[in-house]
Amino acid sequence: MSDMEALATRSRAASLSLQTASCKDRNAALSLIHKALLENADKIQQENKADIEAATKLAESGALSQQLVKRLGLSGSKFADMVHGVKDIEMMDDPVGKTTLATRLDDGLDLYKVSCPIGVVLIIFEARPEVVVNIAALALKSGNAVILKGGKEAAKSNAILTSIINDALSQSKTISKDAVLLVESRTAIDELLKLDRYIDLVIPRGSNALVRHVQGSTRIPVLGHADGICATYLDEKLDPEMAIRVLIDAKTSAPSACNSTETLLIHESHISTPFFGSLVKKLTEAVKTVPNVSAAIAHINSHGSHHTDAIISSSKENAESFMRSVDSADTFWNCSTRFADGFRFGFGAEIGVSTNKTHARGPVGLEGMLIYKFRLYGNGQCTQDYGAGKKSYVHEKLEVDEAKFQI
Amino acid sequence: MSDMEALATRSRAASLSLQTASCKDRNAALSLIHKALLENADKIQQENKADIEAATKLAESGALSQQLVKRLGLSGSKFADMVHGVKDIEMMDDPVGKTTLATRLDDGLDLYKVSCPIGVVLIIFEARPEVVVNIAALALKSGNAVILKGGKEAAKSNAILTSIINDALSQSKTISKDAVLLVESRTAIDELLKLDRYIDLVIPRGSNALVRHVQGSTRIPVLGHADGICATYLDEKLDPEMAIRVLIDAKTSAPSACNSTETLLIHESHISTPFFGSLVKKLTEAVKTVPNVSAAIAHINSHGSHHTDAIISSSKENAESFMRSVDSADTFWNCSTRFADGFRFGFGAEIGVSTNKTHARGPVGLEGMLIYKFRLYGNGQCTQDYGAGKKSYVHEKLEVDEAKFQI
Incomplete structure (x- = not known):
């Protein structure tokens, strides 16, 4: 067994114990982690400082962008937010064991659809070390084991954070410390991607x-979190x-964010009007004119990334047509594309913004880490008792007691 | 552009028109198909007969199994069921445009999560030609375009069914006949699997x-419908x-079905009892004994296929532990594994039984063909207006009007 297979086996074993851990146990683990992070704040800052110093040197020689160095930082409010995030996730409702469907198939034969963890999730991310803590907390809350691979620039920060989490978990009686594992090398990823027998989902967060x-x-299902090529379309009739205000927010408030507007589509009637003039003064990049909302939709569906696209319009009809026809995770009317974000959407926590069209799409909260299983309770039923001339299924919808299977 | 890329482009165009087709339009298309199938019953039987004759010859020479020949048939009640299935699907509630979440982010900034079609779905299936009609109907109902690849033994049946569907769709004013396309060769599949730019999901139904x-x-997300290695565990205390009755149904009522029990686990206390004696007389295959329910769970989680597993037990505690801990799509108590089926579960229609742990798991109804998009309705909001010292998000849960966006 290779090192990576041994690691994946440990993660899988941890995931099986997490499947049966009660909400109380999972929250207790989060509480231990919260406490340990606060107690080890100095150690964390020390390791983070070492990462930043090394990265700063690389940036001075031009080998790394200044922006990336900035994203490595873990002091002040960033540290406080990271630690507080664990408490926030602890306080959230238990997403596991929720019944979403209940059907009586026949007398004494009741079917339930119940949310459960996916299992082992491999997450590949870049730069920001606080992702270790965010994702670990989300994973534990949702009963999943995670294998994390962060950016090499944050290696020391990622390592100390994972080690603190592991130490905290070793105090839990039910949850194995293998629930959160860290790998460092690119070759580790290539090996892990072959292990679809152990790993149920891979979430790459980064570039296209x-x-x-x-x-x-890989054969493992992939939930991609890639760049967006978001568009904002300025319709014929608008304020x-x-x-201009929305567009400036969408384009300039965080140009490298995945939900920033790249493409400006503008109704051709605005050309050579004072409105258009003042607009282009504020926005220097290329603009494409279109004759109508249909052309805007067609352009976005052909050239966009199916992430987030907005229409600014005074016409409800055009807005509805745009929002229905644009084949993107987020379609917005009269607001900035930058609202596409799990925290802004009120999900409390965010795994990322998915560019998939299956499983989870757009900003993904805890539910992206969950799937469901069916439970069927019988008293000796056989399928051959049903059919023409025999018993019939009743398929009676039962009232759903969402908490019936929560522990 | 290759032939297959041209075909995928047509499918993608059809899918975009389907995204905006009303429920009435989609149902009208189903009605046209229903009528056309009835009107062309003779033609269908003729082509199907040719397939069966060719397959029978192959079976006589041993090149094909008799079982496969049997599955090709499309006469009598099988034809009636296939045609009636289209009407059943037409009568079902519209799954598209359903609102599942509504949140006020701030005054005048409302977020909705709305179900929508996935887009273009490639479906690979074997033998049974009625799958063409089932899947086409499910796809149209859910607003998806499909590219179908059936087994070569059913080539003539698949072709005539697709051609009848295409002719029927050509009478629809809104839905393109390219919504249902058929490809025949294996090499076509290899080419299509490269076209992740056009195809959103591939569903292979067949062997592991x-x-x-x-x-x-492929880079396209895969919803696998593979064989099951289902287990039934006979606990210490049981009736x-x-x-025996449940086990016979589970093991023998359809031995080649994916939900049939392969593995019999039996509590060691039953060895050399009269019960066990009468059991093994009825079941000739290998049986594994285990000392307790935990060992049964561990065996299933290590050696099973995460499809469907059942426990026969008089102990509710053991049953609950089994159902929670077995990491399978379906976990059953005191009934046959063969209940794992979309029709038996009351889904009305079935895409298949998914062995995935993401997107859709276990028996999959229409909802497996759907994803969602977020719609955000604003009146000029910018993200930079929110934050410390500025406006706050309210994240107020709104009452959900499920039908708000249905057309």
Whole structure:
């Protein structure tokens, strides 16, 4: 057995114990982690500082972007937010064991659809070390084991955070510390991607190139979180002041964010109007004119990334048509594309923004880490008792007691 | 552009038109198909007969199994069921445009999560030609375009059914006949699996080898419908008569079905009892004894296929532990594994039984063909207006009007 297979086996074993851990146990583990992070704040800052110093040197020589160095930081409010996030997740409702469907198939034969953890999730992410803590907390809350691979620039920060989490988990009686594992090398990922027997889902968060590489190298289902090519379309009739304000937010408030507007589509009637003039003064990049909302929709569906697209319009009809026809995870009317975010959407926690069209799409909260299983309670029924001239299924919808199977 | 890329482009165009087709339009298309199938019954029987004759010859020479020949048939009640299935699907509630979440992010900024079609779905299936009609009907109802690849033994039946569906769709004003396309060769599949730009989901229904081949050859998300290695565990305390009856149904009522029990686990206390004696007389295959329910769970989690597993027990505690801990799509108590089926579960229609742990698991009804998009309705909001010292999100749960966006 290779090292990576041994690691995946440990993760799988941890995931099986997590499947049966009660909400109380999972929350207790989060509480232990919260406490341990606060107690080890100095150690964390020390290791993070070492990462930043090394990265700063690389940035000075041009080998790394200044932006990336900035994203490595873990001090002040960033540290506080990270630690507080664990408490927030602890306080959330238990997403596991929720009944979403209950059907009486026949007398004494009742079917339930119940949410459960996916199992072992491999998450590949870049730069920001606080993702270790965010994802570990989300995974434990949802009963999943995770294998984490962070960016090498944050290696020391990722290692100390994982080690603190592991130490905290070793105080839990029910949850194995293997529930959160860290791997460091790229070759580890290539090996892990072959282990579809142990790993149930891989979530690559990063560039389109990373997501496509992962999709092309594994049998494991992939939930991709890639770049967006988001568009904002300025319709014929609109409030010019609103359009400019929203567009500036969408384009300039965080240009490298995945939900920032890249493409500006503008109704051709605005060309050579004062409105358009003041707009282009504020926005220097290329703009495409279109004759109508249908052309805007067609452009976005052909050239966009199916992430987030917005229409600024005074016409409800055009807005509805746009929101129905644009084949993207998020379609917005009269607001900034940058609202596409799990925290802004009120999900409390975010795994990322999915560019998939299956499983979970758009901003993904805890439910992206869950699937369901069916439970069927009988008293000796056989399928051969049913059919023409025999018993019939009743398929009676039962009232759903959402908490029936929660522990 | 290759032939297959041209075909995928047509499918994608049809899918975009389907995204905006009303429920009335989609149902009208189903009605046209229903009528056309009845009107062309003779033609269908003729082509099906040709398939069966060719397959029978192959079976006589041993090149094909008799079982497969049997599955090709499309006469009598099988034809009636197939045609009636289209009407059943037409009568079902519209699954598209259903609101499942509504949140006020702030005054005048409302978020909705709305079900929508996935887009273009590639479905690979074997033998039974009625799958063409089942899947086409499910796809149209759920607003998806499909590309179908059936078994070569049913080539003539598949072709005539697709041609009748296409002719019927050509009478629809809104839905393109390209919504249902058929490809014939294996090489077509290899080409299509590269076209992740156009195809959103691939559903291989068949052997484990087929599912693994597809998973290993594409970036497109795969919803696998593979063989099951289902287990039934006979616990220490149980009703012997019930155990034998359920087991016979589970093992022998359709031995080649994916939900048939392969593995019999039996509590060691039953060895050398009269109960066990009468059991093994009825069941000739190998049996594994285990010392307790935990060992049964561990065996199933290590050696099973995560499809369907059952426990026969008089102990509710053991049953609950089994159902929670067995990591399978379906976990049953005191009934046959063969209940794992979309029709028996009351889903009305079935895409198959998924062995995935993401997107859709176990018996999959229409909802397996759906995803969702987020719609955000604003009046000029910018993300930079929110944050410390600025506006706050309210995240107020709104009452959900499920039908708000249905057309």
